[in-house]
Amino acid sequence: MSEQDNPKPQNLKTSERLVWLGFMLFFVVVLAIYIARGNGLEQDLSEANRDLLQAQMQLQQYTRHEIPRPVELGLTNAHLQDLQRRGMVRPNERLADDLMQQTGLIPHEAPEGDAYAFRRDGIHVLNHQWVLANFEGDSAHGQLLLAYEVVHGNVHWEVLESTLDRI
Structure with a gap:
């Protein structure tokens, strides 16, 4: 090699x-x-x-x-449509009108010569079930929490709670 x-x-x-x-x-x-x-x-x-x-x-x-966001009160579009299907036209106005005529729902006795009545601007529709209503007389004022139900255009009221404040 x-x-x-x-x-x-x-x-x-x-x-x-x-x-x-x-x-x-x-x-x-x-x-x-x-x-x-x-x-x-x-x-x-x-x-x-x-x-x-x-x-x-x-x-x-x-x-x-x-600051916490305020809770939105009132009837939603779906609730408005439901109440209209039950025979109620313009539900917010109709509920207030009906309640204004129902002074017998106020569970407090007014003193002699005085009568309690609902305040038109104090009626607040909270939702599709409840209304908060202010009432007043000469010597006192208060609030009612009411439940309501609409059947064939007629409103049925039920008093849930009430308060009365003497002036």
Whole structure:
């Protein structure tokens, strides 16, 4: 065998070592980049968490003194349609008109010479079941909480609660 057919074992080992060293260097560089990106992402995440905490604290300050929304009273469109199907035209007005004529529903006795009557501006339809009505006389005023039901256009009233305040 000649020297050309069989390369020197020393040269082969050196080139193998160089290849292995290149691979190792490549992996070290990739690992360094990966670690650097991970550190950067951790910093980004911690900044985002700080911003989120700050935003939550500001929101808490704004909502601490928030005024609650008032409850909406009255008849909804669906309730209006239901009452119309039961034979009641213009339910809000009709309920107030009917109640104005029902002074016998007031469960308190007026003193002699005095009579209690409902106040037109004090009749409030709360929903499809209840009405809050103010009444007054010369010496007292009060409120009634009434339940109502509409059957064939007629209103049936029931007194649930009442108060009377002497003037």
